[in-house]
Amino acid sequence: MIVGIDELKDVVDRLKKNSIILLKGNLASGKTTLVKEFVASLGVDSEVSSPTFSIMNSYEDRVFHYDIYNEGSDKFIESGLLENLEVDGYHLIEWADESLESILKSYGFSFTVVEITPKDDKREYNIYEA
DSSP: OEEOGGGHHHHHHTSOSSOEEEEEOSTTSSHHHHHHHHHHHTTOOOOOOOOTTTSEEEETTTEEEEEOTTTHHHHHHHTTHHHHTTSSSEEEEETOOHHHHHHHHHTTOOOEEEEEEEETTEEEEEEEEO
8 A cells, every 4th residue: 555644544543452563664764754643643642753772662651662773673672672562552663673573473472564665755555464
């Protein structure tokens, strides 16, 4: 599905409540933009920024936004954030990779993957369950 920013809400509406959402895409593909739209669609009044250096930001204790670009899957696990995925809420993880997917599956977590590909001034979102 290819959408512009105006149609991004339709993509957000397809994501499950209280779930883990892995966001994949190249640098500047729109991962943080998707999180911003997601948070806004829930009526959460928080400024959203990428947690590149802090690894996790929390918005009203119901949206948890992770960025594992700098630290990778191993640091995510070592930091105890795997246990945080059991907290009720939405867990959006930027820069998820196959290693993290494998770890999540081995612990019995199910998740949704959103692959983002820029197409001119729009984005293509490939969404699937894992």
